[in-house]
Amino acid sequence: MADHSIKGKTVLIAGGAKNLGGLIARDLAAHGAKAVAVHYNSAASKADADATVAAIKAAGAQAAAFQADLTGAAAVEKLFADAIAAFGRPDIAINTVGKVLKKPMAQISEAEYDEMTAVNSKSAFFFLKEAGKHVNDNGKICTLVTSLLGAYTPFYAAYAGTKAPVEHFTRAASKEFGERGISVTAIGPGPMDTPFxxxxxxxxxxxxxxxxxxxxxxxxxxxxxxxxxxxxxRFLVSDGWWMTGQTILINGGYTTK
Structure with missing residues (x-):
């Protein structure tokens, strides 16, 4: 049987500087991860990334922060390359990157649509692609989506609509990577009490x-x-490995499928 514990594993977290991504980074370090690569998007979140890295090191793990705008495939490739150069190939890859827009469809510009697609869909696709190439056998991959995928509601077409493709990316990736023992999941939180x-x-x-x-x-x-x-x-990237190809809505009964 493969080892599905977190202890001694190397982790890469996109959007790992603050809020949920930051907590996941600290939590996995506290549960025995050997090294955590913390991605952050821009200079505005560098201080948060540095604080998360310091907390991970205080928990006894290795850590470093990596800045990148992941809306381009080359940037995603470089993030994985840089993280691997620092800590070796990841056992766990988690993508928490996302952008919300609440607006009637009739008011959404082409530029807004393109940005939402780049952040929520394109970056997720290329993160999964690179994870599939570089995550170790028997590894784990998880993407954050939204519980609005189970909602019947106006105004979130550009947000939920550009997160929706990740559900199929997850299914496809789980089939393609499964022969190497890699599980691939997506989690859709409900509306979260964060600045997001x-x-x-x-x-x-x-x-x-x-x-x-x-x-x-x-x-x-x-x-x-x-x-x-x-x-x-934490469960899905460890003992919950047998769950794969699924999008799970974790929301206290806010929406369901």
Whole structure:
């Protein structure tokens, strides 16, 4: 049997500087990862990336931060190459990169659509491609999507619509990489209590989302918290390896399929 524990494994996390990505990076280090490569997008998140790297090192693991705009295939290739040069081939590759836009379809410009596609679909495709080429046999790959993939709602066409292809990318990748023992999954969190959520939502929408999940009243804000998602990621990239090709909505009963 292959070793599916996290202990001694090398991890690459895209969008690993802060919020959910940062927590996942710290959590895997705390559970025994040997090295964590922390990707961040731009200078605006460098301080967060540095803080996450420091926390990982304090937990006893190796860590380094790598800056890249992953909307180009060459940048994704370079991220993997740089991480491999630093720590060796990853055993676990996690992509938390995403961008939200809440807007009526009639008001979405071509430039906005292209940006959403580049961030949410294109970068995910090429991350999966490079992960398939470089992740060690019996490795694990996980992508963050959105629980809106199970919703019947207006205004999120550009967000959920550009995350939706990742569900099929995940299925295809799991079939193609499965012969090497690699599992591939996607997790769709519900609306999360992070700075990623609030700028796109008005007060009425925030109030709705805080009560929309079946378990809302049992959480501090009624929303999904990053602490609700990190254990699922940890499970899927370790003992949960037998789950592959699936998109799992983790949201307290906010949406379902």
């Amino acid at each position: 959520f609030y700028p796109a939502e008005g007060a009425d929408a925030v109030a709705y989302h805080k009560t929309a999940a079946a378990l809302s009243k049992f959480t501090p804000t009624g929303l999904t918290h990053i602490e609700d998602i990190a254990p699922w990621v």
